[in-house]
Each structure stands twice: as structure tokens, then as C-alpha cells.
Amino acid sequence: MTEFYKEITPAGFGIAIKQGEILFSQQSPFQKVEVFETDSELGRVLTLDDLMMTTEGDEFYYHEMIAHIPMMNHREPKTVLVIGGGDGGTIREVLKHSTVEKAVLCEIDAMVIDICRKFLPGIACALDDPRVEIRTEDAIEFIKDKTAAYDIVLIDSTDPMGPGEGLFTEEFYTNVRKSLRLGGIMAAQSESPVVNKKEIGKMYSLLKKVFPICATFTSPIPTYPGGYWAWAYCSAEVPPLSYIDEERAAQISAQCKIYNRDYHLARFALPNFLKEIVG
């Protein structure tokens, strides 16, 4: 009998994946880390605490969006901080921008980094780039003494429960804002508009207390709950879509499965129900 990995949300539905061999399954100090094989185009799948994190087959839907939408809106992103994102996919996309001199990955769980290097090399491949600095620390502590340090901060976290909970607080967002340089931009994964309406409402009410500019962009993600995902775009000075580096957009688009200039421009147009939630 075929085994299925199922992730059923409180909304009563979710995804099911034909599960092959479990390649790795272990409890880290923070969470259960598991990688399993599929015989489909999804390839290998990473879950944390039994929740879908990424798959080899569809990871680009998430990583291209969280990285390129904020990065392309910045005139010259040189220093980037990725919080969470231990699989390395966001860092890989960040490094496609020729302007980047330094990318810091602050991931609390060393096991995630290690097993992604081993089992998901296509996603983790950029972690050895000389521009990358890896800090296996709690981002809540890491960010506290950073002032005007980063052009871009990307919060590539798990959900607002479990180890990622402290990354969804007003105090943390305040510290992230302080860590941004003038003209800096933060983007953060902000859950599924389909199944996490309450969590989204709470998150944006906090973000708006901290950032004068707070917008939402969305894009599909086939293996995430509801198939549809939202990210927050926040800045003290730079509105979304106020700038797109045309030359860089063309360079990046040539290396992407999704990202292109027109797709970027379309991302902030929201369904009515989501506009109501994010305010």
C-alpha cells in the first residue's frame, strides 16, 4: 500500500504526497527534521515538525519570490541578511544579484543546514559561496545589536508556532528595522491567505506598528497549504514597485523559472478578501 505524506490544515484540507524512502529523520534540539524521497517530479522533500518546508521540484516558487521581489526594488543591495532559510534556497537566489558583497544566513538549527547540504544539494548549493557567512544562532539575539547593517533582510521562517514563534513579534520587527540601512527593505514569509487568515491579520497589525511602508505580495506554491502564499514587504523609506533595476531584472529573469519583470509588477495586486485581512 502506498504511503502518503499528508499535511492537513485546520481548514480541513491540505496536500498529499506519495512518499518514498525516508532518507533522514531525527530530532534536533529545536524540531523534528526529516527528508523523504518521492518517485515524482517533486524529488526529495524536507519537513520540519512534520510540516512541509520545501521540495526539490517546486522550491523555486518560494525562493524566487522571497528574494527577487524585495532585492529588485533596491538600487544596490550589497549586504543581505537571511533569517531562517537553513535549506539555502533563499541565499542561492540572493547571490544571483551581482551587487551582493555579503550574505549572512542566521539559522538557529545547524542540523537543517547539514542535512540540506547532504540531501538537497541543488537547494543548498550556494552555501559555500565565499560571500556567505553562516551563523547558527537564534536570530532574536543575533539581530539585537545590529544597527544600519543590511540593505535587505529576508525572514524565511517557519510558522508562527514552534521555534519560529519569536520571529513574529513587535520587538523582533523593531530590531529588524533598526538593522536596516537607509533605503533598506525587509521581506518576510507571511503564511497562506487561504488557511492562515487569522495569523496573517495578527502579523500585519504588528508589522504596521513598526514599518511606515508595509505591503503584501503573493504567488502560488503548489506544496504549501492552500497552494497560495503571501509575503510582507516592509520598509521605512522605499515603497514597493517604486524602483525596478531593469538590467538586473533581465539578468535574474534569465536564471529563473518564474521571475520576470511583468510577473514582479503583478505581485502586489491582491484579491479583495486578502486586502481586507492585511488592511
Added chain:
Amino acid sequence: MTEFYKEITPAGFGIAIKQGEILFSQQSPFQKVEVFETDSELGRVLTLDDLMMTTEGDEFYYHEMIAHIPMMNHREPKTVLVIGGGDGGTIREVLKHSTVEKAVLCEIDAMVIDICRKFLPGIACALDDPRVEIRTEDAIEFIKDKTAAYDIVLIDSTDPMGPGEGLFTEEFYTNVRKSLRLGGIMAAQSESPVVNKKEIGKMYSLLKKVFPICATFTSPIPTYPGGYWAWAYCSAEVPPLSYIDEERAAQISAQCKIYNRDYHLARFALPNFLKEIVG
């Protein structure tokens, strides 16, 4: 033990829904028709031949898009033909346009119409509107003698296998084009960009033989395979986004959970991989 409805695509993954009571399950002359209850916000679910058709909870993701994107691009859509769509959801959206004088529903399977009226009244509610004419016939035959009869034709079909197969042929598309008035627009559901890449490629190669103008628009659908859906927009004369009736867009938006003018304008921006497939 909880029962799950699962729809696993050849891509190796799909959706899972906690299934409640089966309210109706019968073989019609054309297909297996089933409605089951859920205890979630999805409400009741309609499947045909065990494939997801619609749910009370997320049907608006599909119906608002197939109806309003083409209808709003037409200056005065008076006569509309919906092919398939026996649940009535597309007709309900069509009738929100105050310009419409007549909407014909051509659905081959009377059982679908009957059970949707009975079990999914929120979706089927507009089928008794005096502007609606219901024809329980094969659309392939129905369309043959229609010439310059409709401003809008919407193909709200099942997949290109089973009873819907004949709705994905060059001959059928040619007859649909003939059935359109000057300035007419056809829209057709065109499967999932995530899991039906081959079917999409084939469909668009046929559509392009028939229609000088052939474009693609996309939007999320939580309970469809891959969570992401595509529709074809075809016309002999009218390019997509060449016109939006501002007043009507505002009226319709006020009655919709998704549709608004900005969301409309953003729908034709496609991911790179999909641009390659549709050409």
C-alpha cells in the same frame, strides 16, 4: 479513523480533504457524480469521476476568474454561452454583469445540474434567473449551427479526458469562433500549469491555429491540482487588457471575494516556465 478524499495527479502529489458524509453518489450516463460533506470551511464538495470539480468554500476562486476576466474586456456583453459548468457558478458570475440579456448553459449531464440545485444551492442559485436558458445537450453538436450568436463563450469543462475530451479539439474551437459575434471573446479553463504542462502545450497549439489572439491568465485555486490554474483568453479581434469597463469593474468588484480591477490587470503576467509552454 478519518476518511480522506485524495486526488493525486501523475505528478505524484495532490490534495487531501477530510471527508464527511457522502450525500449523493451515482453513475449518470456520462460520469460518476458525487457530493460529500466536510466539517471544514470547504463545505460540500462536488466530484465527477472522482476528480474535484468544486467546493462551496473555494468555488469563487475559479468562477470569478473564468467569468469576469473575459466579460470585463468586452464593451457590452449581451449574450453569453457557458459550455459545461453544470454547477451554475459561472452563470451566477456572468449574471452579475448588468449588460447581460441572455445566458445559455449547455451542459451535457442533467444529473450534474439537478444535484447541484439540490446540494449546492449557493453555487447553482442563478440557474432559475429568467435570463438563463438551460440546454442539456452535447456542446459539440449544439455549437455546430451557431453563427455570430454570442458575445462571450466560456468553456467551463472537465479535463481533456472523459466526457470533456471533445471540447479540446481544433474542430470544436473552430465552431466556437464561428459562434462569436464581432468583438466576441472566448475563455476556456486550460488546466494546471503545475501538473498538466503537456496538456496545456497541446491545447494552446490548437487554439492558436483557430484564434488570431490567444493569451493565458492564471490565478490560484486551493483545491485544484497544484493549487494554481490557467485559462485561455481567445478572440478574433480583441486583445486582452485592451479594454476594461471601469464602472462595471467597480460594480462587480463590490460583489466579489477576489475580482478587482488591479487583480484583473495582473492576471496575464506569467511565470517564465508557463510562457515557454503556451508559446
